[in-house]
Amino acid sequence: xxxxxxxxxxxxxxxxxxxxxxxxxxxxxxxxxxxxxxxxxxxxxxxxxxxxxxxxxxxxxxxxxxxxxxxxxxxxxxxxxxxxxxxxxxxxxxxxxxxxxxxxxxxxxxxxxxxxxxxxxxxxxxxxxxxxxxxxxxxxxxxxxxxxxxxxxxxxxxxxxxxxxxxxxxxxxxxxxxxxxxxxxxxxxxxxxxxxxxxxxxxxxxxxxxxxxxxxxxxxxxxxxxxx
Numbered sequence: 001x002x003x004x005x006x007x008x009x010x011x012x013x014x015x016x017x018x019x020x021x022x023x024x025x026x027x028x029x030x031x032x033x034x035x036x037x038x039x040x041x042x043x044x045x046x047x048x049x050x051x052x053x054x055x056x057x058x059x060x061x062x063x064x065x066x067x068x069x070x071x072x073x074x075x076x077x078x079x080x081x082x083x084x085x086x087x088x089x090x091x092x093x094x095x096x097x098x099x100x101x102x103x104x105x106x107x108x109x110x111x112x113x114x115x116x117x118x119x120x121x122x123x124x125x126x127x128x129x130x131x132x133x134x135x136x137x138x139x140x141x142x143x144x145x146x147x148x149x150x151x152x153x154x155x156x157x158x159x160x161x162x163x164x165x166x167x168x169x170x171x172x173x174x175x176x177x178x179x180x181x182x183x184x185x186x187x188x189x190x191x192x193x194x195x196x197x198x199x200x201x202x203x204x205x206x207x208x209x210x211x212x213x214x215x216x217x218x219x220x221x222x223x224x225x226x227x228x
Contacts, residue, residue, distance in 0.1 A: 020053070029053070033047065033068050033069060038136075075135070108120060121139075146165055150162075150165065155194065159193055
């Protein structure tokens, strides 16, 4: 992965050299994770390097920081970073309540259960407080992923359904739709929103291919000669 423009030189020298295995750099990388949350500047390489250090030095693990990295990876969907992070976690770390919340939320998003995702976020005070205080653009990033998914599926969607999937309504939803290129209220039915046509959601012709073995083909040709 190329170096993010926001990555400080100090961090770059850690993650791109043998220093990424030095446990003395754990605190530096932890501070960098907090900076990423606040600035919405995600650095996958640095996050994975910290999880690897935790894996090698389990007594040094900070599960709040682990949850922070998972939240950043969740905000990077549809990239597969969240799964990469899970591979580096010990089983007992998954029992941490905040970590478990984020894993469940990832499952809901992967299953496109968007309305259930927003309900879960609203009901779980711990994760809602965490994202609100430490990762202010978390919801915006999740909506970006949902919009990408909807754009691959629909050309038109009802406003009612869009409200459920994005957890937005009224002027908030209207402003959000206006901010997206190619999105807009349907000219003939103001209860619908039109999405831009893409290579994913456009209608495709269906080609049916029927495979016939050579032995079957010779029998068919023989019968046709008899019929003649």
